[in-house]
Amino acid sequence: xxxxxxxxxxPLRVPVDGDRSSGYRHVYYRGRDLQGRxxxxxxxxxxxxxxxVPDSRHRHPRDSAKAVARWYFERYGAAWAVHLNRSHKRPWxxxxxxxxxGWCARIWIEGAxxxxxxxxxxxHRCRWRAGSLGVWDSRxxxxxxxxxxxxxxxxxxxxxxxxxxxxAALVPVMGGR
Numbered sequence: 613x614x615x616x617x618x619x620x621x622x623p624l625r626v627p628v629d630g631d632r633s634s635g636y637r638h639v640y641y642r643g644r645d646l647q648g649r650x651x652x653x654x655x656x657x658x659x660x661x662x663x664x665v666p667d668s669r670h671r672h673p674r675d676s677a678k679a680v681a682r683w684y685f686e687r688y689g690a691a692w693a694v695h696l697n698r699s700h701k702r703p704w705x706x707x708x709x710x711x712x713x714g715w716c717a718r719i720w721i722e723g724a725x726x727x728x729x730x731x732x733x734x735x736h737r738c739r740w741r742a743g744s745l746g747v748w749d750s751r752x753x754x755x756x757x758x759x760x761x762x763x764x765x766x767x768x769x770x771x772x773x774x775x776x777x778x779x780a781a782l783v784p785v786m787g788g789r
Contacts, residue, residue: 619685621677623693634673637696638680642669654680694723703774704728704758706751714747717758721765722773728754728761 624636634640634652642651654668654676668679684692704719717728730746748754766773 618690618692619678619681621674621681623696624677624680634676636673636677636680638665639668639673639676645671652676654683656680656683703770704755704762706754706758708751709747712745712747714749715751715754716745716747717754717761719758719762719765720774728758 621636624638626635626637628635638654638656639652640655642653645651649671652670652673652675654665655662656665657663665676665680665683668676668683670676670679681692684695688695703721704717706715706717708714709716718725719728720726728746730744746754746757748757762770762774
């Protein structure tokens with residue numbers, strides 16, 4: 613019985629491209645130290661900002677990738693590799709339904725699609741009927757409702773939890789066999 617290490621940097625692997633490519637996602641060449649050895653460091657993007665990963669400056673890219681894997685593990689738990697495959701598309705989409713005669717909206721929370729219900733915002737309160745599907749007259753109204761529903765559900769946490777995943781076949785499965 614084999615178990616996989618949840619802190620293994622293998623999900624970060626990418627093809628090596630050029631002399632200064634580390635071969636890992638989020639690991640970048642940072643220059644040389646005083647002895648002339650290469651230094652690699654990890655950086656991650658949260659929202660619109662890029663942040664350095666603490667304790668990720670190392671002489672070997674694999675050690676920096678381990679620090680990045682540790683950062684992801686501490687932030688997202690054992691399923692951290694799923695978060696690597698987040699799409700950078702907007703976490704909402706609208707479509708016209710001829711059957712319903714209007715625009716419907718969908719949001720993605722942790723990669724899973726959720727239909728936006730028929731909601732009413734009145735006096736800063738959100739009201740909806742369980743199992744209802746929202747239908748709007750215009751595309752703009754549907755987008756506004758999806759964004760407002762997402763804000764009502766997650767608030768400032770939408771950068772963390774509202775995302776689409778890439779193809780399901782590309783999402784790595786963590787755990788042993």
